[in-house]
Structure formats: C-alpha cells, structure tokens
Amino acid sequence: MFLTFPIMVIKVNTIENIVVWRWKNLFIVGIGVFLLSFVWRYLIKRKEVGKKKAEAGELVKPPITQRVLKEPKFYIPALIAVAVFAIAFPFVFSMYQTNIMVTALIYVVISLGLNIVVGLAGLLDLGYVAFYAVGAYTYALLNYHFGLGFWTVLPIGAAMGFLFGVLLGFPVLRLRGDYLAIVTLGFGEIIRLILENWNEFSFGPSGIANIPRPGLFGIQMSLHSSIIYLYFLMIGLTLFTIFVVNRLQDSRIGRAWIALREDEIACQAMGIDKTKTKLTAFALGATWAGMGGVVFAAKTTFINPASFTIWESIIILCVVVIGGMGSIIGVIIGALILILLPEYLRAFSEYRMLIFGAVLVVMMVFRPGGIISDVRRIYRFEERETTA
Amino acid sequence: MCGGSTGLKNAKQQHNAMEPILEVKTLTMDFGGLRALDSLDLAVYQNEIVALIGPNGAGKTTFFNCITGLFPPTKGEMLIAPPGKKPTKLNGLKPNIVTANGLARTFQNIRLFPNMTVLENVMIGRHCRLSSGILGAAFRNRATVLEEEKVVEESYAMLKKIGLDAFVNDFAKNLPYGAQRRLEIARAMATDPFLLLLDEPAAGMNLQETRELDELIVRIRDEEGISILLIEHDMKLVMSLSDRIFVVDYGKKIAQGTPAEIQNNPAVIKAYLGEEIDA
C-alpha cells in the first residue's frame, strides 16, 4: 500500500521554465507518510477487531455518547451547562468569537433543515444552497426596494424558501438517489447563475451592499452590541428550529419521512403519498434555508452570488453526514465542528483546507455513521400502556 | 364491519347473491416481451380466505403488484367494492390511494422499516387514517396531541392482537424472522383494510410458527371481518386455511375451486410435478 506513496512525493517540484528539485520535501513527506501509514494500519486493525466483536456478541454496549444522552442524570446538568455557556458566551469571549459563533449557529439552523431532507427523508440534495441564496436575496432585495426590515422579511424569507422548495421539488421528485442529487445540484447552480447574470434583478456579481443588521424596535446599536444581539437572535432561532424539527420528527409527518427513507415501496404500500411526503420534506428543509439566508444577509451586510456556490451545499451536507444523519444533536455538533474548525485552523493558514479534507476522510473512515450515530428517538410508552 | 358470519366454509353458496369485494377481469401484464399475466380473472367475496398458488415465477406477486398499484397493468380491469359501498376501479390509482381504499398487503421479501421501532412501524400503517398536518406537528395543537395519543393506543392494541407487544420498542431489524413476518401483517392491518393481501406469509417459518400464523389468519378474518387473499407455497397451510384456491401457471389461471377440488385437479398436478414437491 505505501509503495505508492514515494511516487506521490517525487512530483513535489515546481515548474516555471526552470525545474526546482525539492529533495528535502521528499524526505520529510516520505518519513511522515511512513509513520502515518503505521498509525493508519493500527487504527484500521482496531476498527476491524471492533467490528468482529460486534458481530460475535449479540448485544454490544451502546456507545458512551448514546448512554450519556439517554441518562437524564447526565443530560440535564449537561443541558444546563450548555445553556449557561451559551448565555455567557458573548460576554466572555471577544466580538470575533461571537461573530463566528453566529455563523456557526446559522449553519446549525440550515443544517437542521437539510437534515430533514437528507437525514430523515433520505433525499440527497446537493443544491440546498439555492434556498439559502433565495432567503438572502429576499431580504436584500426587499430591503433595497421597499425598505422592509429584518423582522418583516424573516417570515417572508421562510415562505420564499418554502415556495422555491415546492417549485423545484415538483419536477425532481420522480428521480431517485444520485439522479436526484445531480438534478438538485443543477438547480443550485441555475439559481446562482441567474443571480450572477441577471443584473437588472439581482445586481449581478457585484452583489448588494449595505444590508442593515436586524434592529430592535428601532434602537440604534453599536457594532459590538448588534453582534451580541444577532447572537442571541440566532440562539433563539436555533432553539426554535430544534424545537420544531424535534416535533416534526416525532409527528405523523416525521414518521412518514423516515419510512420513506427506509423503504420507499413499502412506504407507499402503507398508504403514504410518496410525492406529497417528499415535497413536504423538500419544502420544509428549504424553509429553514430561507430563514438562514435572511440572517446571513443581515449578518454579512453584503451578499453576492459567490457566497452560494456548490461548495457551500457540500459543506452543509458534510455537516449533516459527519454529525450523524437524522440525529439533531449530532447535526448541531457537526455544524459547530465543521464551521468552527476552519476558523480555528487559521493558525495553520495555508494548510487548513488540506487538514479539513483529511479530517473529512478520517472521520468517515473511522466513524462512517457520523459523530452521533444511531441516536434515534425511542418511543417510551410502557407507562402509558400499563394504564391504558 | 360485520364480524362474525358463521357459515364460513359454506360461504361459497352465498357468493352468487353477493357482489365480490375484489373483482379482476382479464388482467394482463407484459414486461417487454414477457407476458407475466395473461387475461387473469379472479374474484374475492367478503369473509373469504382465498389462496393464490402456482409454481415459482407463475406471476403471483406480479398480480399483487398490479392490484396494489405498483405496476400499471397492460390490460384488464380491477374493481373493488368495500362492504356496503359502490365498486371503484383500481386502474391507474397510486399505491397509497389503493391502500387508502382499504387494500393492504405484505411483501414476499420482508419490507419493514428496519431502523424504526416495532411500534413506529405499526404507526406508519395508521398514517393514511390520520390527518394532522405540518403546522399541527410543529405546534402540537390539541387535535394533534389527541390524535397522536390515539395512534399510540391503537397501534399498541394492534401489536397485542398479533402478539408482538413484548417487542414494542425494539428496532424492527432486531426482531426474529417469524416476528418480522407477523409485524408486516400488523402493519398492514393498521391501515384498516377490508381485504388483506399476504405474499407468502409463512415463508421461512418453522412448524410452530406456521401453526400460529394459521390461527392468526383465521382470527383476523373471524374477529376483524377482514377478507384475505394470500400467496403461499406451504400447501398444508393453504389447504387448511383457504375457502377457495386459484392456481396460476405462466400467468394463466389453470384451475380454481375448493381445496378438495384443487387437490384432485390433473392440470394442477401437472403444473406442480417436477417443479415442486411441496404439497
């Protein structure tokens, strides 16, 4: 396996009419790779052993994360700690920290939205960012033309997301799996390209500047306090999202989504309208993206189509998968990690995207189910049943 | 629904007076050049247990798929008439509408929702009988809460009936094989059908399980008043359960009649000889 590695290395030289041989690089990378391959093999072996154990013993202890999450003794204090930390955060940490936390929270919200589509309903959507763009442009344009404020546009943005979800959802829902993925990717690109080309409508690639931050009853706020305000607004929106998504998951519709993911044919045979269910998943997911987009526009105060490329969709998808599909806590953790990681990796400057890519691979290889896997809602009916 | 009509075995005599609850006329289904079903006629009457048998590949499952709306048939007419209602045409209806009209099925290869709990599986079956929408789900208004409670109770009651109440909160994928088959029946029953289509319910079951299944099917018919159309290879089960039997081979109906008539039908024996020595 690592016979191929030295080959990788020799090509580390640069060409510009002159050839620079960088043997030193070869040496360093060679040694690094040699050591890494040992670690790699060891970890793979350990994983294999774990797998075998799981196959041999019928009942494997649920992973520690799961046990912690199930045990009220643990999770109640943990919840309180998180709450305290969340409230104290903007006062303890700097404006910069608060600002990136706002970004991370936006991603939490939209990732939870995508989680409905991908995690629950099992529809692979690679063009999710389109709805995010719809939300952002809704706010920017309504504000520019009609001077509408943040709070007015937030529900409008959500509605626009929903509308576009339905519009784009209709033609594609016949498709399955990867065909769906590529068509959604196409739609994502179409929306971006239209924004880029249709100058009269969207101001083209130069974007829209001077989008106001959210106001609080017209009070003028300084930058720092408005960021703190935005932070708490996002905390609120995140809680609202968690609340709603959690309930949706527990509802008749949520069950239909999961059933759809598990087995489409059986799902239909059980009387579930496939098209309608898919469409609701698609549209509801888009709704959160629309809302997230409004907040995004308000936060950056400037938007242009370059913020809504396919990479953005991919990152959001990574959040959902890395966090653990279908698991709300997993997605939240995933969003925090994936969005904050590149920021904290700033110290590694040019190496950070390299590390980011490697982290994705390593995470998937060793935890293919995501950080929080298999946390699925368990109905607890025993008590009620005995009384019933 | 009318539960306990007693004259079960002589149900056949009453047919002539009654309308069939499922009537299929000249049903034909082509896959490319292959004719899987060849102008098949079939009728099921209320409170009957009807079996559809035939060698492997005879088109039995295709028949189910056509009635339940998974495949659009090439030709033919399919009508259902829920007890006390006017007949409706099934042609062109989507599977979920067929189910909503009171036809429920199970699958030859078990198709449960493996990562959902047993209870949830049954709750999915209730889906089309419920009405709460997105907003209700998000904000839990009173109607939704009540509905949810009702669903849980009904589903649990259903599990009890089928004898799966011990597994309520287990993942469907962790159930023993026989229990998975029964769960599929429970899930189908949860959709409130008047006719239950069972696709090889006894496949892979041991003797004990098969006997329990036999009792269960009879009980479903007697207590719930649900008629049953089943595909089965276990001839002992077929013979003891069925009121009437249809035999198909190469997509054609080669015989129909009571178990006794079928057992002695030369065409059936010919079709089965060398193919399967099951009976």
Place this chain on the structure above:
Amino acid sequence: MEYFLELFLSGLIRGSIYALIALGYTMVYGIIELINFAHGEIYMIGAFTALIVASVLTMLGWNQIAIILLASVVAVIYSSAYGYTVEKIAYQPLRGAPRLSALISAIGMSLFLQNYVLLAQTSDFMPFPSLIPEFKFMESYEHIISSPEIVILATTTLVMIFLAFLIKFTRMGKAMRATAQDREMAMLVGVDVDRIISFTFIIGSATAALGGVLIASHIGQINFYIGFLAGIKAFVAAVLGGIGSIPGAVVGSLVLGWTESFFTGYVSSDYEDVFAFLFLVFILIFRPSGIMGRAETEKV
C-alpha cells in the same frame, strides 16, 4: 450553415473532452455506486505529472514525440497509482457503510488532493506546452479543426472502444460486470471483489490521466482547480447519458457539449450553464435513468 458546422465541431470537441473524464466517473459509479468526487482531482494530477515530465524532458532536449509518449505514460502510471491509493484509503474501509459516508469521504479526498497540489505547486496558472505536434497535412484545415482536436477526438473514440472491449470480452470485464450487478453474489462465485474494484479505479484513473494530458495541452494552462470544474461537468454528462453505462457516458458528453455550444452560438453564453442544467433536468424528467440508462424496476 458554415457557422452551424463550426458550432457542431466545437460542441464535438467539448463533448470529447467531457467524455474522457466522464468515462472514468461512470466506470467507478457502475461498480460501487459512488460519485467519486476525487475523480476530477485525479485528472488534474495526471495533467500536472505530464507537465513536470514534459518540462524536465524538454530541458534535457528530447524530441517531441518521445516527450509526449513518455509524459503520457508516466502520467497514466502516476494517476493510476493515485486512483488506487485513494480507493484503498478513502473508499475501501467504507464498504458496507452508508453510501453518503463514502460520498463525504470522496469530497474530503477531493479537497485534500486539491490543496495538496496547491501547496506543492502554487495556485498560479501554469503554461502547459502544446505537446501535440501540428500535423503537416492538417495545415490547410487548421482554421476549422486543429491537430490537437483531432487527437482528442481519436483518443476518445479509441478509449471508448477499448473500454467496451475490455468490459464485454475479457475475463476481467466479466468479473467487473458481475460485481456491478451483485457484489455479494460475485464474491460467492469466487470473484475477488476488492481486486476488481481496485482495477476499475486504476483503469478509470488512467483514462482520466490521458484526458488530463490531452486537454491540458489543448488548453495550454493548468492549475490545481481545473479538476473540480471539469469533474462536475463530466459527472453531469455521465448522468445525462445514464450513469454506469460506457456508451452512455460518451453520448451524454457529446449531447452536453453540443447543447452548450449551440446555445452559446445561437442564444448567449451568459446562460450557457443554466441551459445545460435545465436540459439535464428536462431529459431526466422524461428518462429518469438518463439517455442510455436502463430503467430499473425494483423487484418487489
């Protein structure tokens, strides 16, 4: 009419370029149902390898034919090695895991390789020597179709024929088809599935590298990012043709190339990609498995 022909040719060239990349995509997809996001990166690495080899050889004063042959061979070998390694590291451990996990792993690999080349070779565009000689006999037709374009067309055709032959008639090809149909069954009848998958990656990477060399020398410049954009387009082409099918990939690529070319020529290149994607959506609505893809009915 002449304008039409020119656009037709331009679309044909574009399509052949897409096809060279799409072939590898479709092969890998056919066998493990994975959208190999890193495929575009393999193509990019092929181009870089060729660039390095060609530059070194040029300095050593070799003649052009030798350079292009050696550069292509080395690029193919390197890229195959990369393809093989990528599969071993990022995909093989994920067999049996949810398909999305493998997809994310592929995305991670793509990011990693991009930045790896970025760090090793800077982000600037680098001039790529036109390796393909201008044929003498072509001189009077150069304004219609140039020699590199002819070479690209010919290579695409050859590669396609070669792959079709490989898959239809060789032992390896049969094993590949068996694996694609039903991996477990293939394993039961004694096919070494891991080896087959590795082999597919190697072949797919080799075609990508060939594409990389030819296309880079046609365009005349490369940087670390070329793989991603070309990869997306090639993937769209593969899906359009019916993913998993080798002739489908070629047909899809050509159709995509023509669509873009004619739309640009007769309407506007502003919305060229919008139209290409709309066309894809349109086709998939009427043929949900692509132009050449077989409609799959799931067994119930």
Place this chain on the structure above:
Amino acid sequence: MMKNHFGKLFVMAILVFFAGSLMYSCGESQKPAEPAKKAEAPAPKAMEPIKIGVAGPHSGDLASYGIPTVKAAELVVEKINGKCGVNGRKIKLIIEDDVCKPEVATNTATKVVGEGVHAVIGHICSGATKAALGIYKESKIAAISPSATNPALTQSGDYPNFFRTIASDDAQAKLEVDFALDVLKLKNIAVLHDKGDYGKGLAEFAKSFLEKDSRAKVVLYEGITPGAVDYSAVVQKIKRSNAEAVIFGGYHPEASKIVAQMRKKKMDTIFISDDGVKDDTFIKVAGKYAEGVYATGPMDTSSNPMAIEAIAAHKKKYGSDPGAFFLNAYAATLALLNAIDKSCSTDYDDIVNALRTEFVATPLGILRFDERGDAIGVGFSIYQVQNGVYVEIK
C-alpha cells in the same frame, strides 16, 4: 502552534473588552447596558504599538493576489520600525485571511477589530471589501485597499472610511474605450466578460461608454463561463460578429484561452483587456499568442526611485519578483503611516483627515486622497505585449 493560538484567544477576550468599550466612547451611539466607565483611557497607551490590520486572501485559489500585499506591508513596517517607528511607537501588523469571500471577510473584520487595530490595509477583493467595510465603518476604522477597484466603493458615498491606491474600474474601462476609438479608430467592438464581480463590472462600463459614443458600435456583449474547458463556441461567435476588436473584462486564465483559440482559428481580432490580464503570467501562459494584446494597467512607475527600492527590498528578502498589487500595497502602507505620523494621532478622524490633506511620496508617485477616497495621481495606462513583455504605449 494550536495551543499558542488558544492562549491568544484568552488574552484577546480581555483585550477586547477594553477595545470594545473604547469604541463606544468614540461612537455617537451608546449602549446603556455597557457602562462607559470602563473606557477610562489607559495612560500608557502612547507607548503601545500601533496596530495595523492586513486582510486579504492568503490561502485558497486567489491567494496570489493577497500575499504580495502582506509582503509589502511587512517590508514597509520593517523599515519604519527600524527607524524608531511612527511618533515613537512601533507598528505591529495583524495579518488575517479572508479567502476573498464576503462571509469570511466579516469574520476577519471582526477579528482585526477585536484585536484593536487602528487602521486596515485591505481587503483585496471588492466583494470582501464591501462586506468588511460596514464593520470598519461602525468601528471607526479607516481601510486602504491596494486593489479593490469596484467604483461603488468610493462613488456611492457609503464608505467615508474607505481609500484606495488603485483607480476604479470605470477609469480603466474609459481608458480602454478611448484607446479603441481614438487611437485604433475601431468601428465594431465585441465586449466580453467572465461574469465575475470585477470583469462584468468593467465590461458594463465599457459597453455604456461605447454606446454613448456614436463612432463605434457594440456588436456582441457576452459573459463567458470561467474555468470552462474550451471557448471555441464563443470564439466562433466573435468571428461571425465581424468585430475588429474584443474588449475583455476578467482575469488572465480565461483571456489566454480565448486569445489562443482566436489565433488558432487564424483570427487577427485585436484583444484589449484590463488589469487582471496585465500580468506576466498571461504572457507566459499564452506564449506566442500573447503578442500584440493590449491591456490596461497601473501607470508604469518602475522608474520611480521608491519603486526600484521597494522591488529591490522584496528581491533581497524573498528572493523573487513581487506579485500583483505589490506597489499599490506598498504605497497604501506608506500613506497610512504617513497620515498617522502627520496627525500625531491614531484617532479615526485625524487619520482620515490626514489621508485627505497630506501628500505622501510613494512608489506610485506623490499622492493624496480625494473626498471620496480615490487616490489623486494614480492612474492607468495602456500596455501592449511586444516581444514577450508588456510595453507602455503613448
């Protein structure tokens, strides 16, 4: 490395409280919850270093536009710190990456603001600059960009705190159009762009200037897809439009592809482009096809002694020729430090005022900024590729 970084966060967190409250005392808006008493100006402030933020793309695909600016700032600061700094205070650079993305730029901006910078050199891309400027404006921090050419930045009047040492896109477009009409006397012109912020903006201006003038007409106006594998369809279209010249707004990778394909099709259409193409990489990539191409670029100041000195310093320290916008960034840094020096203050109003009134000698010539923030005395000229190098025309 990592650990170090986290340690810095804590220090920063404390610092920011001071910095943040300082800001309140400056701003007209007071938030009641934040007591102003924290703002008691720390006495030893005078001896603290002057902090200058440097923001731009330092990683990713556009890094090659951002890194030269960092180097320029470092060179200037090194030199000035060697001479006891400004007003006796040392200068400290806070260098942050924005990858040229607006959403990252806001994080970058809050980060440098949080570090308590007194002014910022940057950002590099216009989009990122716009996103960040809102934050600087509210924090009362001046920003000087060496490269953001979007006209709205200065012409909209939205950003009183913005300055730049480069001329705006419309000036470039005007120059290109005038050159095409007055010097080349062309009648039919095709305008192309790369759909990007910079290229499309420029092309729009060129088109509107051409339309206002009756001497020539725009026979084709199109956007091409950046990064596409081939542009032969567009090239065919140019050919059919009978354009004598193409004015292209965009960067060199696409330009070289189009030029090469035009020349291969035996078209001798004149190619006029912009600053994004006036880059030696273009000539290297396009090779023989580059010959005769026109491009606008900052006025040639290579004979300016300061420019010679700056380039020499770069060569000495980094062993290579400086990259894009190096001299602009060098000039920006000098202008900023000069303003701080002349006003004897690091207050926003004083810096801005000094930038507008005080002339400063830079590698781009002696300049000051006008009311809108554009540098007076910085302009463009036309270059042509002749024998493999860009030569200034006129």
